[in-house]
Amino acid sequence: xxxxxxxxxxxxxxxxxxxxxxxxxxxxxxxxxxxxxxxxxxxxxxxxxxxxxxxxxxxxxxxxxxxxxxxxxxxxxxxxxxxxxxxxxxxxxxxxxxxxxxxxxxxxxxxxxxxxxxxxxxxxxxxxxxxxxxxxxxxxxxxxxxxxxxxxxxxxxxxxxxxxxxxxxxxxxxxxxxxxxxxxxxxxxxxxxxxxxxxxxxxxxxxxxxxxxxxxxxxx
Amino acid sequence: xxxxxxxxxxxxxxxxxxxxxxxxxxxxxxxxxxxxxxxxxxxxxxxxxxxxxxxxxxxxxxxxxxxxxxxxxxxxxxxxxxxxxxxxxxxxxxxxxxxxxxxxxxxxxxxxxxxxxxxxxxxxxxxxxxxxxxxxxxxxxxxxxxxxxxxxxxxxxxxxxxxxxxxxxxxxxxxxxxxxxxxxxxxxxxxxxxxxxxxxxxxxxxxxxxxxxxxxxxxx
DNA sequence: ACCTGAACACCGTTCAAGT
DNA sequence: ACCTGAACACCGTTCAAGT
Numbered sequence: 001x002x003x004x005x006x007x008x009x010x011x012x013x014x015x016x017x018x019x020x021x022x023x024x025x026x027x028x029x030x031x032x033x034x035x036x037x038x039x040x041x042x043x044x045x046x047x048x049x050x051x052x053x054x055x056x057x058x059x060x061x062x063x064x065x066x067x068x069x070x071x072x073x074x075x076x077x078x079x080x081x082x083x084x085x086x087x088x089x090x091x092x093x094x095x096x097x098x099x100x101x102x103x104x105x106x107x108x109x110x111x112x113x114x115x116x117x118x119x120x121x122x123x124x125x126x127x128x129x130x131x132x133x134x135x136x137x138x139x140x141x142x143x144x145x146x147x148x149x150x151x152x153x154x155x156x157x158x159x160x161x162x163x164x165x166x167x168x169x170x171x172x173x174x175x176x177x178x179x180x181x182x183x184x185x186x187x188x189x190x191x192x193x194x195x196x197x198x199x200x201x202x203x204x205x206x207x208x209x210x211x212x213x214x215x216x217x218x219x220x
Numbered sequence: 221x222x223x224x225x226x227x228x229x230x231x232x233x234x235x236x237x238x239x240x241x242x243x244x245x246x247x248x249x250x251x252x253x254x255x256x257x258x259x260x261x262x263x264x265x266x267x268x269x270x271x272x273x274x275x276x277x278x279x280x281x282x283x284x285x286x287x288x289x290x291x292x293x294x295x296x297x298x299x300x301x302x303x304x305x306x307x308x309x310x311x312x313x314x315x316x317x318x319x320x321x322x323x324x325x326x327x328x329x330x331x332x333x334x335x336x337x338x339x340x341x342x343x344x345x346x347x348x349x350x351x352x353x354x355x356x357x358x359x360x361x362x363x364x365x366x367x368x369x370x371x372x373x374x375x376x377x378x379x380x381x382x383x384x385x386x387x388x389x390x391x392x393x394x395x396x397x398x399x400x401x402x403x404x405x406x407x408x409x410x411x412x413x414x415x416x417x418x419x420x421x422x423x424x425x426x427x428x429x430x431x432x433x434x435x436x437x438x439x440x
Numbered sequence: 441a442c443c444t445g446a447a448c449a450c451c452g453t454t455c456a457a458g459t
Numbered sequence: 460a461c462c463t464g465a466a467c468a469c470c471g472t473t474c475a476a477g478t
Contacts, residue, residue, distance in 0.1 A: 122406050205356035
């Protein structure tokens with residue numbers, strides 16, 4: 001997969017050349033570029049879900065920094081489940097920076113899109129939430145996952161790929177000290193946090209906020 | 221703005237014709253299509269923030285369905301503030317379905333991107349969260365907003381624009397009863413919820429979960 | 441300073457023609 | 460059934476030339 005060059009960098013001519021075939025032959029297998037991307041998305045999402053299920057090859061989870069305030073084993077189990085799925089999906093989108101922008105997880109016709117939604121919904125039901133709360137919770141979770149992943153993918157793409165990670169952060173944070181940022185004191189106050197930030201930790205922290213909210217809702 | 225045809229439907233040739241000018245003259249004012257889109261994004265985000273500030277022309281907020289479990293006026297004020305900004309941004313992206321996919325809110329160089337981040341951050345600081353919690357909270361909020369908005373924009377675009385809303389829902393939900401969905405009992409159980417769903421209510425519900433998590437974190 | 445439009449270098453998609 | 464590549468209808472961008 002030569003998607004290291006992004007969605008736009010994948011041309012049907014390039015793909016045909018890579019496969020040693022003619023340009024038109026692609027259209028025998030696939031209706032167009034859109035379906036090609038959809039299939040690639042579905043494949044990668046499917047693998048992420050497999051990883052979440054089998055528990056192998058799973059990204060190491062950052063420790064949970066929030067206190068859920070419950071020892072109900074059913075609830076804790078559901079939370080662990082949701083966290084595992086969310087982190088597996090994020091990890092996959094982190095590895096393939098074009099994925100997040102492309103993946104319309106919920107409501108997709110592709111079967112793995114449905115698997116995502118089902119994977120989110122079942123634990124929510126097990127937590128004892130009402131159907132309405134389950135519904136809202138599931139779209140909140142999927143929306144959060146692709147939203148944060150997309151945001152971070154864009155942020156990383158904007159950065160100069162030649163510079164080392166540390167210098168990139170210094171460059172951004174350096175701008176924050178300029179007079180342009182006089183109206184944004186809060187952003188400036190985040191200098192230290194931004195310099196030490198880690199994408200997956202940040203993602204997990206927000207996911208845990210959502211999970212905390214859901215636990216509270218189940219308890220209330 | 222003829223962006224009723226989406227980002228791809230906006231061609232520089234079409235724009236030049238609309239403006240009654242030559243194709244090349246656009247490049248005198250703007251470096252390319254990318255910058256043009258960035259400017260349009262920034263303008264609309266800016267208007268949304270203005271609406272959130274002035275409290276006029278603001279979308280009616282759905283009632284909060286979660287119990288925050290606090291009467292700390294400073295915290296409640298912060299929550300109201302975050303909710304107002306989030307809803308104003310979502311409303312704008314709901315009105316302009318191409319916006320969400322385009323808007324890299326956080327970390328954008330454009331000044332209104334910074335305004336978004338600052339608007340989210342200040343209330344979080346006022347809630348008494350640690351700097352680390354503020355940082356994580358702000359990215360979670362912005363990520364959630366654009367993520368859910370993007371997901372819903374895609375969902376609405378996929379639908380047949382000729383059919384009335386009710387029939388569209390029936391069509392989707394009808395498919396859920398087919399044998400293809402035998403492996404997705406939870407999705408099937410959401411039939412009733414999906415049929416009666418309302419985008420902005422759904423968005424607000426998830427936002428409130430995040431806010432509930434943040435309030436708990438501040439209290440803990 | 442500001443505009444013009446032909447020209448260029450690409451796209452995705454189609455389709456008559458091959459095996 | 461499966462593949463080919465020229466041809467088509469578009470893009471965004473550049474640039475010598477105008478006023």
